[in-house]
Amino acid sequence: xxxxxxxxxxxxxxxxxxxxxxxxxxxxxxxxxxxxxxxxxxxxxxxxxxxxxxxxxxxxxxxxxxxxxxxxxxxxxxxxxxxxxxxxxxxxxxxxxxxxxxxxxxxxxxxxxxxxx
Amino acid sequence: xxxxxxxxxxxxxxxxxxxxxxxxxxxxxxxxxxxxxxxxxxxxxxxxxxxxxxxxxxxxxxxxxxxxxxxxxxxxxxxxxxxxxxxxxxxxxxxxxxxxxxxxxxxxxxxxxxxxxxxxxxxxxxxxxxxxxxxxxxxxxxxxxxxxxxxxxxxxxxxxxxxxxxxxxxxxxxxxxxxxxxxxxxxxxxxxxxxxxxxxxxxxxxxxxxxxxxxxxxxxxxxxxxxxxxxxxxxxxxxxxxxxxxxxxxxxxxxxxxxxxxxxxxxxxxxxxxxxxxxxxxxxxxxxxxxxxxxxxxxxxxxxxxxxxxxxxxxxxxxxxxxxxxxxxxxxxxxxxxxxxxxxxxxxxxxxxxxxxxxxxxxxxxxxxxxxxxxxxxxxxxxxxxxxxxxxxxxxxxxxxxxxxxxxxxxxxxxxxxxxxxxxxxxxxxxxxxxxxxxxxxxxxxxxxxxxxxxxxxxxxxxxxxxxxxxxxxxxxxxxxxxxxxxxxxxxxxxxxxxxxxxxxxxxxxxxxx
Numbered sequence: 001x002x003x004x005x006x007x008x009x010x011x012x013x014x015x016x017x018x019x020x021x022x023x024x025x026x027x028x029x030x031x032x033x034x035x036x037x038x039x040x041x042x043x044x045x046x047x048x049x050x051x052x053x054x055x056x057x058x059x060x061x062x063x064x065x066x067x068x069x070x071x072x073x074x075x076x077x078x079x080x081x082x083x084x085x086x087x088x089x090x091x092x093x094x095x096x097x098x099x100x101x102x103x104x105x106x107x108x109x110x111x112x113x114x115x116x117x
Numbered sequence: 118x119x120x121x122x123x124x125x126x127x128x129x130x131x132x133x134x135x136x137x138x139x140x141x142x143x144x145x146x147x148x149x150x151x152x153x154x155x156x157x158x159x160x161x162x163x164x165x166x167x168x169x170x171x172x173x174x175x176x177x178x179x180x181x182x183x184x185x186x187x188x189x190x191x192x193x194x195x196x197x198x199x200x201x202x203x204x205x206x207x208x209x210x211x212x213x214x215x216x217x218x219x220x221x222x223x224x225x226x227x228x229x230x231x232x233x234x235x236x237x238x239x240x241x242x243x244x245x246x247x248x249x250x251x252x253x254x255x256x257x258x259x260x261x262x263x264x265x266x267x268x269x270x271x272x273x274x275x276x277x278x279x280x281x282x283x284x285x286x287x288x289x290x291x292x293x294x295x296x297x298x299x300x301x302x303x304x305x306x307x308x309x310x311x312x313x314x315x316x317x318x319x320x321x322x323x324x325x326x327x328x329x330x331x332x333x334x335x336x337x338x339x340x341x342x343x344x345x346x347x348x349x350x351x352x353x354x355x356x357x358x359x360x361x362x363x364x365x366x367x368x369x370x371x372x373x374x375x376x377x378x379x380x381x382x383x384x385x386x387x388x389x390x391x392x393x394x395x396x397x398x399x400x401x402x403x404x405x406x407x408x409x410x411x412x413x414x415x416x417x418x419x420x421x422x423x424x425x426x427x428x429x430x431x432x433x434x435x436x437x438x439x440x441x442x443x444x445x446x447x448x449x450x451x452x453x454x455x456x457x458x459x460x461x462x463x464x465x466x467x468x469x470x471x472x473x474x475x476x477x478x479x480x481x482x483x484x485x486x487x488x489x490x491x492x493x494x495x496x497x498x499x500x501x502x503x504x505x506x507x508x509x510x511x512x513x514x515x516x517x518x519x520x521x522x523x524x525x526x527x528x529x530x531x532x533x534x535x536x537x538x539x540x541x542x543x544x545x546x547x548x549x550x551x552x553x554x555x556x557x558x559x560x561x562x563x564x565x566x567x568x569x570x571x572x573x574x575x576x577x578x579x580x581x582x583x584x585x586x587x588x589x590x591x592x593x594x595x596x597x598x599x600x601x602x603x604x605x606x607x608x609x610x611x612x613x614x615x616x617x618x619x620x621x622x623x624x625x626x627x628x629x630x631x
Contacts, residue, residue, distance in 0.1 A: 017164075058224065062224045062245055063154050
């Protein structure tokens, strides 16, 4: 891990008791599972399959929270809540706002996973 | 790994010789983790490997399959699984083995589901993202609980509870056998009876037993706590009043002596009665006659009086605070109830009784009983609050426990304390602060009692306040007890009683020490 990554993921590193190898291993799993989940969220939101959007959104939130428990991961919650309430407009708005930030986070996680290779 | 695939953590095939051993006595405990998030499964496998053999499953079906095939000491379970709700999975786990502690994992720790899980009897829940150290601690605790609760119970919760009055007849200690004999001897004799004993020893139960075994058992039984009412209200409660007898007496009221004609009246805390009421009670005892407050008409009644007190009536007579003739009328027959510390051999039987009652009342069908260690601690404690305190402790334990067996960890600190305490106790520190600023420690006291899982928060807080108020008034009156009693609105006898029970020392230079 680089010094910048240690700083970026300081809270996550603390949660795994400072075990960098473990965090990198978790990153490699999240780097595999995260992008298809985010894609599924896009698809479900676009086609207004809101209960599915909420379910996958919730799972994505769980997956990414290992690395970041604040924004943008916690910003998934308004989208999940709106989808659970069957509010298509609010779901799409929340999704549009959070989506690019999640893509950026996934990029950072992918980089973190790469340090173990 | 794709979702839905069951993973088994690698087990050591070479057997026990090279298998890692945990701090527990048997070989490595087995842990099952069910979650569809692969990072959680990987984290659990790696982080928990030093303390358990970890098996993982990515969905409910695989998890339940593994559970049925193996023997697990604890389960970590995600609340939201792809194929089944975590709560439903929990119910299936309980059906399979209700002793397995289940820890829920959830991204939404404050959710209703988490609360519902705890209500269903989950061992605990942990919020995601998981913190490795917290997770390890919690899993260790769950495994430990599993192992402790696998020990056969010392006291089973499945014995017959019986009705509440049966509580009196529990115990075979010589002192209690004397009480049973006394009840049997005097129940059918129509004489007043004085029941004496510390608070919480069950004086009202003796009164009820005397009533149930008397010729009056088909008539009314009424109980009045004389200490619970101000003097004027107590007089009206006992003897009734006429319309207009005092401000607010808008209609005639029938008192307990009239209401209970032909029956039995239990007068609890008989030592806390003003002289005017004492005189009227004496007249009823002598002549069975009285008048309503504000009335002239003499009424007759046929009431058997059973009185109870924990006050030193003889001393009160000497001090002029209690009528001697009333004392002699009351104590023709006296039944002394021993404090629980003098009959500790009865504690297991009482525990059994209260446990069975609480199990039914709080709907805990899975509760099996108390571990031998818990019973040991309960049978050496000195029970200052007597049987009432024991009952409250057992009820609290039944409410608090999420495991089938109540272990020492569930007991209040005051009872389990000797195992944990070291160095200066919190109450020592409180005492020091109390001396520096009297009366200021009430919030801390309440917090401490809550933390210690006390079952007497009200009683101890009220005692603290009462002691503070009495000290302040005694200081304001330079130790003059008559003046202090008047200001406080209590009898001198009651004040003297409190001065003794709170160890308040009145120094000759009128400073008040405690």
